[in-house]
Amino acid sequence: xxxxxxxxxxxxYTQIHVVQSGDTLSKIAQKYYGDAALYTNIFEANRDVLxxxxxxxxxxxxxxP
Amino acid sequence: MxxxxxxxxxxxxxxxxxxxxxxxxxxxxxxxxxxxxxxxxRDAAMHYEPDxxxxxxxxxxxxxDSLSKGDYKAVLAAMPALNTAxxxxxxxxxxxxxxxxxxxxxxxxxxxPMSADVPxxxxxxxxxxDILSKSHHLPKGVTKDTLAAAKSGVDSMKAAWGAxxxxxxxxxxxxxxxxxxxxxxxxxxxMQSLGMTSS
Numbered sequence: 001x002x003x004x005x006x007x008x009x010x011x012x013y014t015q016i017h018v019v020q021s022g023d024t025l026s027k028i029a030q031k032y033y034g035d036a037a038l039y040t041n042i043f044e045a046n047r048d049v050l051x052x053x054x055x056x057x058x059x060x061x062x063x064x065p
Numbered sequence: 066m067x068x069x070x071x072x073x074x075x076x077x078x079x080x081x082x083x084x085x086x087x088x089x090x091x092x093x094x095x096x097x098x099x100x101x102x103x104x105x106x107r108d109a110a111m112h113y114e115p116d117x118x119x120x121x122x123x124x125x126x127x128x129x130d131s132l133s134k135g136d137y138k139a140v141l142a143a144m145p146a147l148n149t150a151x152x153x154x155x156x157x158x159x160x161x162x163x164x165x166x167x168x169x170x171x172x173x174x175x176x177x178p179m180s181a182d183v184p185x186x187x188x189x190x191x192x193x194x195d196i197l198s199k200s201h202h203l204p205k206g207v208t209k210d211t212l213a214a215a216k217s218g219v220d221s222m223k224a225a226w227g228a229x230x231x232x233x234x235x236x237x238x239x240x241x242x243x244x245x246x247x248x249x250x251x252x253x254x255x256m257q258s259l260g261m262t263s264s
Contacts, residue, residue: 011185013185013189015189031205034201034207038196038200065189065196
């Protein structure tokens with residue numbers, strides 16, 4: 001078992017958050033991690049669908065590692 | 066005593082001895098056959114019917130004792146019961162062995178998907194635990210104790226998974242799947258405690 005073997009993109013047990021209107025990565029990080037500053041973890045886990053951490057849209061499904 | 070009486074006595078004695086010797090070969094063959102059958106099922110019997118095996122061994126020891134004392138009549142009288150006991154032992158031990166094999170084969174089918182699935186559950190939990198460990202605060206519903214329990218849970222799940230994998234490698238899929246299911250159940254609980262269900 002190692003993170004490099006099961007990155008979030010391939011892991012069906014990685015939590016998914018459906019972006020709601022008004023969401024930001026910081027708010028999402030606050031919700032799941034208790035710390036908005038950890039939003040980079042969410043951004044990195046979703047580089048295949050996010051090019052800019054400030055640009056998310058409602059309905060997007062984001063992995064929450 | 067008259068000579069003729071002595072001759073009669075001697076003749077009678079000879080007949081008796083000959084009669085006993087006539088029973089010797091059948092008695093020895095019967096015991097050898099019983100031992101051979103018992104040997105062929107001993108491994109399975111030790112595993113699946115140890116108490117019955119112990120009883121049969123005791124019976125066989127008694128018969129062999131009679132054989133060593135030359136009591137061939139007693140040996141032959143005891144053989145039907147001994148053979149019945151050995152056959153019953155063979156049948157039940159073999160049936161249990163086949164049942165266990167069928168259960169193991171079924172478990173082997175379950176092991177494939179489980180061996181892919183469970184590590185992913187644990188990895189997802191590990192990832193969350195690692196991130197929460199860096200957090201200055203914890204999310205709603207997650208306490209320091211919850212996080213500490215999750216960390217220790219991940220360690221125990223990894224150790225248990227090692228044992229499950231070893232069992233599978235050894236061909237004991239029943240044990241492997243049983244352990245794997247326990248890990249899966251534990252992982253589900255930990256995920257719930259960390260709020261890892263999808264919204």
